[in-house]
Amino acid sequence: ERSDYVIIGGGTAGLTIAARLSEDPNVTVTVIEAGEDRTSDVEVLAPNLLTSLYSNPKYDWNYRTIPQVNANNHVLAHPRGKQLGGSSAINFLWWTHASQQDINNWGLLGNPNWSWNALQPFYRRSESYVQPSRKTVEDLDTGYIDPALHGQDGPVLNTFADIYLPFDEAWPRTYRALGLPPSSDPRDGLALGGYTNLINMDPKTRSRSYAATTYMRGAENRPNFKVITGAHVQRITFVDSGKRPRATGALYSTNGTTHQVKARKEVILSAGAFGSPQLLELSGIGNPDILKKYGIEILVANKNVGENLQDHAYVPIGYEVKEPGLFTLDDFANETLFNEEYEKYITNHTGLLATTSAMSGLLSLAQIQQNTTDDPLDLSKSIESICPDTKKTHTQTHLRPPHPSSQHDLLCASIDTEAIVQEFAFPSGINPQLSNDSSKLFLASTPGNFFSMQGVLEHPFSRGSVHIQSSDASEYPRIDPNYLSHPLDIKVLEAIALHLQAVAQTKPLSKLLVDGGRKYQPGYYALNASNVEGWVRDNLQSEYHPCGTAAMLPKEKGGVVDEKFRVYGVDGLRVVDASVFPLIPRANLQTLVYAVAERAVEFLREG
Ligand SMILES: Cc1cc2nc3c(=O)[nH]c(=O)nc-3n(C[C@H](O)[C@H](O)[C@H](O)COP(=O)(O)OP(=O)(O)OC[C@H]3O[C@@H](n4cnc5c(N)ncnc54)[C@H](O)[C@@H]3O)c2cc1C
Known part of the structure; x- marks a missing residue:
């Protein structure tokens, strides 16, 4: 099999690139995807069935971290989509955006022509904002949206759910009561505050709008577009003619048989933040010590492969909900009720499966410290010791762009101005002691109706890694996010947890909760300055946003790919997916993955 481009991984980035490249009828594209096509599967499409996908091998790779030494040795499950559309097929559907500073930082780290402004057209290319009804705008208090900022004709549809619960209506009003409404539309990359998120849902069918139902749907009937499913890539193939190795294609297995696919032009690796570094190492690109240990011939020595793993970790708090009659997702344990709602969804795309909550907020450190139920934790000493001269660093990074700043400097420089936390909520219990089992994590451990709030550390200082632990592609890599290994991450999460309590005790949300x-x-129990650290360490969770493991950076600063995603040391190979993010942005990752993939298409067309 031979085509111009071979794309490894038919996920969020992979399908975006494949669909765009195949718009040119003279270009042939083959996508190799380990999972299957689930585009007509109601479990994927019905928004509120999303947690049923986790741990199920039909949809999810179901990775696990190694025990996290700074989080009481807990193991965290890491769902990753294993199907066409990848993780866009199993995510929470939240359509959020990075900040201007997040993307400008990518440029400041030494990536020429990377800035918020340069990325705007590519963001817009992927999305179509669908205006909700006036009633939805009023009920969910979404008047902050500025339609002019949003893409209008991209494939992925985003809107507000038009079926919602009293919690969804109370949420933005509670932040208003706290003096924390959104300062503008967060799509501008600046706004902070508490609000209702957009979700990537097709409002006509109330179904998930994701890479496979949008980008792929538009391309799948083209003769130059080919997708092979159930095909697990084992490694990338190269010719090594003496000068520089050149990627020629990939070896993949289907049902135990090995096949080869060849690329005339380029191979694009889009296997995600765990899969891409794993495949680089299996193909001989990585840390020589690791490659030697597993008997893999070294093609390019690069110790940066699989390093720089970043993720959004969060701390949860759960509350009892006032009865009677307040529905929460816990009620789906009642089979009769669930079956009724399922029937409604199947017959006319309505009911409680045809929606999902999107209560969210992005807040600065000063904002969360201005209202807590306890004495606010004083973080100034911790910040001073870790970021000794925040203001000076800030000025320097802006005086000499692209200043070769370190990630540490940039994080310090924006610690006072950027979102330190994303706060979000589920109308259901979660059981934090079951972080290693994502099929049970999002269920309460006891019968009842609960409301859980989560506070996510947006710009962590901790860094982890992902590396092979076998030369066999079917063996999962060793995943160590190294959560809480930086002391400031723990301190900030403590302050976050205390703020969540204050939110829960504020009207109108508090009126829906017992006492x-x-x-x-x-x-769960009341947190205060003395017990909160123990709580954070024992209950830490992941928002499932791994990235950074094949970072776009100069090689001497930890890079695996250059600013056009070309892998250092070889020709004909790019990595395009969340692995290339050098620094994790605020909020959720998918819009940035789509935007990065759209930009990659421009680079690929340039050749
Ligand atoms: C549970 C969950 C909830 C999330 N919620 C949100 C949210 O609400 N909003 C948001 O913006 N972001 C969310 N995210 C994050 C976001 O969805 C991901 O960051 C993004 O989709 C990643 O895109 P990607 O292209 O890097 O990888 P993926 O979309 O995961 O694509 C990788 C693809 O490669 C395939 N693959 C891997 N290895 C191989 C191999 N060896 N051979 C063949 N194929 C292979 C995989 O099967 C997959 O299809 C969530 C993620 C998860 C897991």
């Missing part, structure tokens, strides 16, 4: 937000879900 005005003072009665916890069993297993």
Whole structure:
């Protein structure tokens, strides 16, 4: 089999690139995807069935971290989409955006022509904003949206859910009451505050709008577009003619048989933040010590492969919900009710499966410290010791762009101005002690109705790694996010947890909770300055945003790919997916993955 481009991984980035490249009828594209096509599967399409996908091998790779030494040795499950559309097929559907500073930082780290402004057209290319009804705007208080900022004719549809619960209506009003409404539309890369997120849902069918139902749907009937599913790539193939190795294609297995696919022009690796570094190492690109250990011939020595792993970690708090009649997702345990809702969805795309909550907020450190139920934790000493001269660094990075700043400097420089936390909520319990089992994590451990709030550390200082632990592609890599290995990450999460309590005790949200937000879900308890560190360490979770493991950076600063995603040391190979993010942005990752993939298409067309 031979085509111009071979794309490894038919996920969020992979399908975006394949669909765009195949717009040119003279270009042939083959996508190799380990999972299957689930585009007509109701479990993928119905928004509120999303947690049923986790741990199920039909949809999810179901990775696990190694025990996290700074989080009481807990193991965290890491769902990753294993199907066409990849993780866009199993995510929470939140359509959020990075900040201007997040993307400008990528440029400041030494990537020429990377800035918020340069990325704008590519963001817009992927998205179509669908205006909700006036009633939805009023109920969910979404008047902050500025339609002019949003893409209008991209494939992925985003809008607000038009079926919602009292919690969804209370959420933005609670942030208003705290003096924390969104300062503008967060799509501008600046706004902070608490609000309702957009979700990537097709409003006509109330179904998930994701890479496979959008980009792929538009391309799949083209004769120059080919997708091979159930095909697990084992390694990338190269010719090594003496000068520089050149990628020629990939070896993949289907049902135990090995096949080869060849690329006339380029191979694009889009296997995700765990899969891409794994395949680079299996193909001889990586740290020589690791490659030698597993008997892999060294093609390019680069110790940066699989390093720089970043993720969004969060701390949860759960509350009892005031009865009677307040529906929460916990009620789906009642089979009769679930079956009724399922029937409604199947017959006319309505009911409680035809929606999902998107209560969210992005807040600065000063904002979360201005209202907590306890004495606010004083973080100034911790910040001073870690970022000794924040203001000076800030000025320097802006005086000499692209200043070869370190990630550390940039994080320090924006610690006072950027979102330190994303706060979000689920109308259901979560059981944080089951972080290693994503099929049970999002269920309460006892019967009842609960409301859980999560506070996510947006710009962590901790860095982890992902590396092979076998030369066999079917063996999962060793995943060590190294959560909480940096002392400031723990301190900030403590402050975040205390702020969540204040939110729960604020009207109108508090009116929906027992004792005005003072009665916890069993297993949770009131947090204060003395017990909060223990709580953070024992209950840490992941928002499932791994990235950075094949970073776009100068090689001497930790890079695996250059600013056009070309892998250092070889020709004809790029990595394009969340692995290339050099620094994790605020909020959720998918819009940035789509934007990065759209930009990659421009680079590929340039040749
Ligand atoms: C549970 C969950 C919830 C999330 N919620 C949100 C959210 O609400 N909003 C948001 O913006 N972001 C969210 N994210 C993050 C976002 O969805 C991902 O960051 C993004 O989709 C990653 O895109 P990608 O292209 O890097 O990887 P993926 O989309 O995961 O694509 C990788 C593809 O490569 C395939 N693959 C891997 N290895 C091989 C191999 N060896 N051979 C063949 N194929 C292979 C995989 O099967 C997959 O299809 C969530 C993620 C998860 C997991």
